[in-house]
Amino acid sequence: MTLQPDAKRRSDTAGVHRTPVSPVPLGHDVTVQGLKKSFGATPIFQDISFRLATGESMALVGANGTGKSTLLRCIVGLIPVSGGTVEVLGQHVNEATPRDMRRLRAQTGLVAQKHNLVPRLSVLTNVIHGFLGHHSGPRYWSQSFAPAAARHAALAALDKVGLAHLADRRADRLSGGQSQRVAIARALVAKPKLLIADEPCASLDPSAGEEVMDLFFRLMREDGVTVIFTSHHMEHALSYGDRVLGLAAGKVRLDATAQSLSVKDLRGLYD
């Protein structure tokens, strides 16, 4: 597949449409080089390379099956890579021990397509679980035993997503939009440096989806969190991402600033 970028944008010789990303402000939170992943004999992607600056927001776009979700999971070490290197917050993910990975993950957050809350537990308990990377053990298993500071911090996180009044409600009694907002509160409560969001509004209706995305990125920007998110909404990719990385046929086909792109450019990834 070949992209046809607008005339105002440049293409490099490797067939990847690139525009220079804004000058690196503080360093890089994520560096991916020559990353490969295959499941058995089936290759998912190969030779994926990119760097993500601190505080930057990157949209990962591409058709179904191009490995966007797999790439996100490789970055936080939830699944092993088949080749290449991933460095996140100064930690080489490939070489990390389980303890190193736990330490690294304590500084990252994940919001998935489905909220993945524990259904039978209260909203407040679910948010307190966001601290488990920093504080392991029974005191953080339930809001009933949690230290006062954790309970207050969790309630403040819920307040930020507008759900403090539902703190004692069971998670399985919430609507889809409310659940995703609780998942955002859980991901943010421990103040992560990097946040991974895999189609955070995929399971929501358009109105709830817009609401969740607005809230999500407002909070990210307030806290200066680095974000990688996937989305099939081209408008979301362009309005919420500082940068857009496009995958097609298992390779990077587009790496450019969002400002330099239009919806038409992204459509080419789905052809």
Next chain:
Amino acid sequence: MTDTSLPQRLERPTALSFLIYAAVIIVMLWSFQGAGFSADKVLSSPPRFGDFVSRAFPPNVEPKVLLRLFWKMVETLQIAFAGAIIGIALSVPIALLAARGLIAGQLINTSVRNILGFIRSVPDLAWALVFVVAVGLGPFAGTLAIAIDTIGFCGRFFADDMEAIDKGPSEALTATGATRMDIAACATVPASMPAFVSTALYALEKAVRSSTVLGLVGAGGIGIELKVGFDLFDYPTAMTVILMIAVVVLGIEAFSTWARKKIIGEQR
């Protein structure tokens, strides 16, 4: 043009399926022969059964007997509840070790599952005999037999339940840096709770049924009354015991069905 003919009602069996059908019939006949199956005995049994019923009815409802049987039934239920509660409580940590991909490695998973398989393969009456030898005659031996039988049953099914849950919440907690124990406690066990309740209620029903016959081997409960009733040809008392067991087991089943609907129906 498309073929519009109807398929045959019955498909011709393949050579392999024919061999399997033949093997099943041979095994069935062989089993009947080994089990002493006799059509004569089946046909001649109704008069003998009728004779037993005529001698057993009316059941013995003397107040003194009923009171004695009542307390034996209470003891039976105590054995069942105590054994089931101990067994269910111990099954949770054992199942955590048996469930693949949770807190323990594959070697421990396999070893614990094999031990649970061994426990299940030994019938509860055999466990009762073992505990009668170990701790002496009486209800404590029966309680231990019920407890170990419950561990074999619940340990396996709790582990299966935990392996089958939606992995999303566990992944979300893994991504926060939670330890395996935190993930098991915060995501796996709470998500498995409705299945645990259902399995535990079945275990309780099973425990009540089992406890009614433990007395046959001296492990306490009302079973001893049944044995004495038949040994002394006191069929009216034996019939009273049978009816009491039926009422209690049906009552526990009804309670279990109600509780399952009430607890799980609301929790899911």
